[in-house]
């Protein structure tokens with residue numbers, strides 16, 4: 532029933548060869564980690580495997596690229612699995628009836644639709660826990676580096692990351708939160724719910740790849756700009772595309788204060804391109820070879836923006 536949607540999502544991802552090779556390796560590593568869940572109940576393990584079985588793998592690939600010389604190390608692959616587990620847990624929770632109440636994700640029934648709400652919640656908690664234990668067990672580094680990677684993962688899940696972004700996205704800012712004007716509020720929510728995990732991937736890659744400290748702030752700007760651009764593109768397809776094309780429920784943002792809702796589609800597209808140009812500039816400034824990042828960004832953004840039924844500019848046109 533959902534095969535058509537899966538095929539469309541996979542085709543739309545258009546992984547360039549290098550990215551496809553990494554994703555194959557990553558999927559094997561994910562399968563290895565999820566085959567070691569015993570004595571977890573079989574149904575819970577099946578739900579975890581089902582939830583983790585697809586996706587564009589953007590955060591793992593970012594980590595791999597930023598890690599440079601260490602890109603193919605065991606530590607990078609394991610940390611990539613941990614990041615994807617956190618991301619997948621956040622999608623499972625986001626889809627729950629108490630949140631977006633979505634039935635389709637990654638071209639498949641959402642975890643609660645297939646396994647029930649209770650198992651979906653337990654699967655998400657299990658994945659978060661597993662991610663931390665992977666980071667705790669990383670080999671080939673000193674305790675300080677391992678501690679920093681654990682701190683990145685636990686930080687991005689919590690009060691300063693996904694949990695905070697989701698609360699503000701669903702329930703808005705209270706007077707005590709001081710969200711500022713509409714642009715300030717939108718930027719903050721997007722930074723927390725989307726940018727934080729992309730920044731976590733970039734920062735973890737910088738640690739694992741031994742990138743110099745003086746490059747870190749430019750790399751952070753790269754992650755932040757990419758996160759803002761990604762959320763605007765996601766909002767565009769949520770509003771203007773459909774679930775047959777995206778593999779997930781659309782119109783989830785109706786009534787929310789998004790960049791698209793406040794400024795309109797043309798301005799959202801312009802802003803998305805400007806952010807991608809700024810991200811590219813930061814990457815070059817940080818001294819990283821930009822070509823594989825550009826291929827990745829084109830592969831992710833062009834199909835997203837192409838789904839917008841307007842004269843959507845190509846992602847690369849910003850450079």
Ligand code: GRG
Nearest residue numbers: 586587620621624625688693694697724725765
């Ligand atoms: C359980 C850690 C945890 C947090 C709970 C639910 C929640 C708080 C946060 C979710 C925030 C959220 C869903 C942000 C949207 C991020 C986003 C644009 C996701 C889509 O990412 P893609 O397109 O998805 O990379 P795939 O499926 O390709 O991996």
